[in-house]
Amino acid sequence: MSMLSPSTGATLNAVAPARRDGWLVSRLGAESALVPWLYLVPTLILLALFTYWPLLQTAYLSLVDWNMNPSQPTQFVGTENYGRVFGSTLFQTALLNTVIYIGASIPLKVLLPIPVAVFLWSLGTRGHFYRAILFLPTLISFVVVGVAFLWILNPIFGYAKQFFALAGYRLPNLLADPDAAIWVIIGISTWKVLGFNMLIYLAGLASINREYIEAMRMDGAGDLTIFRRLIWPLLTPTLMFVMISTIIFTMQQVFTPIDLMTEGGPSNSTTNLFYMIYQYSFVTFDVGGGAAGTMMLFALLMILALLQIRLFDRRAHYKQ
Amino acid sequence: MATIAFNNICKSFGENQVVRDFNLTIEDGEFVVLVGPSGCGKTTSLRMLAGLEAPTSGRIALNNVDITDVPSKARELAMVFQSYALYPHMSVADNIGFALSLQKRPAQAIRAEVLAAAKRLEIDHLLARKPRELSGGQRQRVAVARAIVRQPQAFLFDEPLSNLDAKLRHSARVEIRKLQQQLGTTALYVTHDQIEAMTMADRIVVMEGGCIRQVGTPMELYMHPNSVFVASFLGAPPTNCIAGEVVHAAGSVQFCSDSLNLALHPETPRGPATLGIRPESLQPGEGMAAHLQLQGAVRFVEALGAETLVDLSIARQSGAPHQAPPTELTARLPGHHCLTSGDILPFHVARQDLRLFGSDGNVLADAIKTPDHAADEQMGDGGGLQRAVAEYV
Numbered sequence: 001m002s003m004l005s006p007s008t009g010a011t012l013n014a015v016a017p018a019r020r021d022g023w024l025v026s027r028l029g030a031e032s033a034l035v036p037w038l039y040l041v042p043t044l045i046l047l048a049l050f051t052y053w054p055l056l057q058t059a060y061l062s063l064v065d066w067n068m069n070p071s072q073p074t075q076f077v078g079t080e081n082y083g084r085v086f087g088s089t090l091f092q093t094a095l096l097n098t099v100i101y102i103g104a105s106i107p108l109k110v111l112l113p114i115p116v117a118v119f120l121w122s123l124g125t126r127g128h129f130y131r132a133i134l135f136l137p138t139l140i141s142f143v144v145v146g147v148a149f150l151w152i153l154n155p156i157f158g159y160a161k162q163f164f165a166l167a168g169y170r171l172p173n174l175l176a177d178p179d180a181a182i183w184v185i186i187g188i189s190t191w192k193v194l195g196f197n198m199l200i201y202l203a204g205l206a207s208i209n210r211e212y213i214e215a216m217r218m219d220g221a222g223d224l225t226i227f228r229r230l231i232w233p234l235l236t237p238t239l240m241f242v243m244i245s246t247i248i249f250t251m252q253q254v255f256t257p258i259d260l261m262t263e264g265g266p267s268n269s270t271t272n273l274f275y276m277i278y279q280y281s282f283v284t285f286d287v288g289g290g291a292a293g294t295m296m297l298f299a300l301l302m303i304l305a306l307l308q309i310r311l312f313d314r315r316a317h318y319k320q
Numbered sequence: 321m322a323t324i325a326f327n328n329i330c331k332s333f334g335e336n337q338v339v340r341d342f343n344l345t346i347e348d349g350e351f352v353v354l355v356g357p358s359g360c361g362k363t364t365s366l367r368m369l370a371g372l373e374a375p376t377s378g379r380i381a382l383n384n385v386d387i388t389d390v391p392s393k394a395r396e397l398a399m400v401f402q403s404y405a406l407y408p409h410m411s412v413a414d415n416i417g418f419a420l421s422l423q424k425r426p427a428q429a430i431r432a433e434v435l436a437a438a439k440r441l442e443i444d445h446l447l448a449r450k451p452r453e454l455s456g457g458q459r460q461r462v463a464v465a466r467a468i469v470r471q472p473q474a475f476l477f478d479e480p481l482s483n484l485d486a487k488l489r490h491s492a493r494v495e496i497r498k499l500q501q502q503l504g505t506t507a508l509y510v511t512h513d514q515i516e517a518m519t520m521a522d523r524i525v526v527m528e529g530g531c532i533r534q535v536g537t538p539m540e541l542y543m544h545p546n547s548v549f550v551a552s553f554l555g556a557p558p559t560n561c562i563a564g565e566v567v568h569a570a571g572s573v574q575f576c577s578d579s580l581n582l583a584l585h586p587e588t589p590r591g592p593a594t595l596g597i598r599p600e601s602l603q604p605g606e607g608m609a610a611h612l613q614l615q616g617a618v619r620f621v622e623a624l625g626a627e628t629l630v631d632l633s634i635a636r637q638s639g640a641p642h643q644a645p646p647t648e649l650t651a652r653l654p655g656h657h658c659l660t661s662g663d664i665l666p667f668h669v670a671r672q673d674l675r676l677f678g679s680d681g682n683v684l685a686d687a688i689k690t691p692d693h694a695a696d697e698q699m700g701d702g703g704g705l706q707r708a709v710a711e712y713v
Binding site for chain 2: 209211212214215216217218219220221222225229230233234
């Protein structure tokens with residue numbers, strides 16, 4: 001009989017479709033309790049390699065004295081690194097600066113983009129141009145931004161100096177002023193992140209049914225009432241996300257402008273905990289001190305995240 | 321309670337004109353339904369009355385006061401949206417009482433009014449729930465309660481039943497109508513469902529392409545459609561439309577199609593025309609001599625229990641071109657009929673149940689009346705059609 005004969009075709013069609021499970025799943029049986037874990041293996045390997053192992057290694061390094069020299073053996077010192085770092089002036093200054101960075105980031109980076117987003121949202125398609133303009137800084141590398149602002153704020157030939165001179169004012173050297181330098185860094189990082197957070201809020205606003213707003217208008221509400229009683233409550237899940245991510249990223253993001261523009265100075269006035277850890281670990285090669293700082297920062301972020309969830313998350317309206 | 325007047329309202333979105341020269345007066349306490357296919361401008365007209373869209377030109381008046389430029393929050397109108405638009409983060413009680421809270425009423429008074437509205441709509445046991453915890457029918461009731469609690473000048477309904485299943489839709493339209501009659505509040509109701517329009521309205525406004533095609537009571541529109549569009553839009557199954565031509569020949573005037581000839585009034589203008597026959601006007605058997613006689617082959621039978629829909633194929637006349645497809649009609653017969661595909665049956669239609677529409681789609685009112693058939697008209701007086709309409713509704 002020919003291979004292409006109708007009867008052969010009928011036989012082939014009658015065969016049950018082949019299982020598409022992999023060899024291992026076939027061996028284990030689809031109902032095995034191990035099967036779900038098999039699917040999780042790639043993610044678990046990545047998490048273990050790049051998150052949990054470094055965390056454990058850092059916890060271990062925070063308890064030893066080591067200067068990163070492979071030929072020098074590590075020496076167990078217990079919690080001495082924690083006491084030493086915690087008691088240092090650098091840590092106290094960095095902690096205070098971190099609080100300032102976070103404290104300033106909530107009104108500037110978390111709350112300020114909301115009215116901007118609501119305004120652009122109300123413009124509809126006409127707001128796309130402004131949306132693009134406000135989002136552009138997010139696309140520029142922080143190194144480029146840092147260098148550009150260094151030039152702009154240069155006390156000798158910077159554009160800012162010339163601009164102020166035209167208006168009859170003398171611009172002080174902001175980056176050399178311990179009181180002003182941190183606000184320059186905060187201002188630059190706000191300028192850079194505002195467009196990104198605005199975009200996230202716009203996504204949150206887009207999920208609000210426009211008929212709710214129309215219904216509220218019919219009920220007699222004005223713009224302010226609509227914002228207060230409708231948009232704000234429905235935007236709380238987005239607000240929660242923006243707040244958590246902004247606080248975490250603020251600590252990391254400002255590392256670049258700090259390193260590029262002030263190197264933590266003047267007089268450590270712009271150093272935050274991240275930059276302090278960098279200085280301990282990779283400038284003075286005090287690995288134990290850096291690891292102890294990292295563990296304390298980890299604890300601080302955990303506390304902050306828990307606080308946020310306890311205080312704000314239950315007020316968020318996740319379901320519409 | 322209010323009278324509403326649309327005066328020469330036009331609305332364009334860019335180049336696209338969606339409402340053209342819309343003129344309508346709604347009397348105090350009247351329930352008016354705007355009906356038409358999607359994109360005909362009915363919802364836009366409603367939204368202009370609500371103040372959610374601004375007319376491009378024309379004026380809107382409420383109780384003879386021009387409200388064209390009055391913001392929607394000051395118009396004292398309540399609207400039930402297609403999606404109900406219940407505030408998702410508020411409880412049912414807060415949703416119903418929201419408008420009252422904006423009026424700075426005392427909390428106790430708000431609670432009492434919310435409870436009264438909820439009891440009226442039998443949702444008082446749901447007051448603590450969030451909208452997401454309600455069924456579609458319950459949400460619709462909450463939306464209506466939110467509208468009535470404000471005691472507005474008029475209710476605006478934007479397809480409020482379109483998300484409900486057929487059974488719930490039937491009971492909901494009865495309840496909305498009863499409620500509106502009890503409250504005596506003027507209502508403007510938008511729907512694309514002609515059954516809702518026929519059953520709920522005091523007056524129906526049929527719209528097409530941004531224009532009003534006909535305004536009248538449901539019976540007026542059903543029995544005396546002024547155009548092919550209205551005739552075919554109202555009624556399910558729709559009116560059978562037979563394309564043909566009015567011919568003046570040898571001293572007589574006739575409507576001629578591939579499958580039938582019909583004597584017309586001598587003053588009927590010549591040219592292309594459409595003959596409209598309601599499915600229930602097609603009666604089985606051979607009627608009186610004056611009736612239009614047809615011979616139809618059964619193509620398909622739909623037994624609906626109380627009635628039977630029969631798809632018929634009317635044979636071509638001897639002179640008709642062979643390539644012309646046979647005329648297909650739907651007959652609506654009361655009760656159950658044992659018919660099978662291929663059965664040949666005689667049908668007749670009383671002349672007064674026929675409608676002739678000219679080439680512009682508008683009715684040729686006197687075309688069907690001929691001196692010879694005046695007696696027949698007096699005898700019939702449209703009784704069959706009236707009975708059919710009553711059954712249908």
